Amino acid sequence: MALFKCKMCGCALDVTEAMRICECEYCGTIQTLPELDSDKKINLYDRANHFRRNNDFDKAMSIYETILNDNPEDAESYWSIVLCRYGIEYVEDPSSHKRIPTINRSQYTSIFADEDYKSALRYADAKCGERIDYLKKLEIYNTANTELSDAKTIYADADSSEQFDKAINCLEFAEKGFREVGDFQDSAERIRECEGLRTEYEARKNELEQLKLAAARKKKIIAAVVSAAVIFAVAAVCIVIFVILEIR
Numbered sequence: 001m002a003l004f005k006c007k008m009c010g011c012a013l014d015v016t017e018a019m020r021i022c023e024c025e026y027c028g029t030i031q032t033l034p035e036l037d038s039d040k041k042i043n044l045y046d047r048a049n050h051f052r053r054n055n056d057f058d059k060a061m062s063i064y065e066t067i068l069n070d071n072p073e074d075a076e077s078y079w080s081i082v083l084c085r086y087g088i089e090y091v092e093d094p095s096s097h098k099r100i101p102t103i104n105r106s107q108y109t110s111i112f113a114d115e116d117y118k119s120a121l122r123y124a125d126a127k128c129g130e131r132i133d134y135l136k137k138l139e140i141y142n143t144a145n146t147e148l149s150d151a152k153t154i155y156a157d158a159d160s161s162e163q164f165d166k167a168i169n170c171l172e173f174a175e176k177g178f179r180e181v182g183d184f185q186d187s188a189e190r191i192r193e194c195e196g197l198r199t200e201y202e203a204r205k206n207e208l209e210q211l212k213l214a215a216a217r218k219k220k221i222i223a224a225v226v227s228a229a230v231i232f233a234v235a236a237v238c239i240v241i242f243v244i245l246e247i248r
């Protein structure tokens with residue numbers, strides 16, 4: 001029996017070498033396990049996971065890379081590197097006490113294109129693959145949710161075309177993310193929300209542009225009227241002078 005710590009809460013797990021998946025009895029997290037075939041590897045994992053739990057992602061990443069030097073087919077290390085790259089922190093939900101993955105490092109590149117993610121899938125067995133697939137979807141979903149709320153925040157204070165564009169851009173990223181994970185959680189509903197908001201934001205942007213155009217036009221008309229008045233006044237003075245000279 002090896003002593004291995006929970007990836008989420010750091011409590012000790014009772015695991016055997018053959019186990020590939022384990023549920024933590026303290027925080028309830030179901031997690032994949034690396035092949036724990038040497039004490040050195042277990043220690044490295046514990047250190048790396050410790051840094052990752054404390055959001056010291058760069059330090060954690062370098063230890064996972066050390067593990068990979070000796071075990072180039074270790075799916076768990078590849079996956080852990082992906083977690084670090086995306087800055088995944090498992091934050092405890094105060095009401096349910098479940099650990100919710102939260103993203104600290106936004107990446108606009110899709111996780112599908114990530115080389116370490118691909119390696120994790122290549123070397124993972126079926127159960128790990130399933131779990132990884134679920135977590136991956138959850139991360140894409142969470143990123144899309146962040147983009148969606150950013151869009152709403154920017155839109156709330158937007159008073160220029162650039163800001164509307166920024167909000168619309170966030171919405172597009174969000175929608176792309178939700179489409180990527182398709183039927184995961186309430187993605188379909190979110191896609192509809194994004195579509196609705198985009199129509200609203202674009203209408204609001206057009207409205208603002210029309211108002212600006214109208215204001216600019218008004219300014220031009222006033223300028224034209226003023227210059228016409230000036231010309232008229234100058235002409236009137238000239239006529240008066242001419243008339244006076246003629247009378248003399």
Ligand SMILES: [Zn+2]
Binds near residue numbers: 007026
């Ligand atoms: Zn735990």
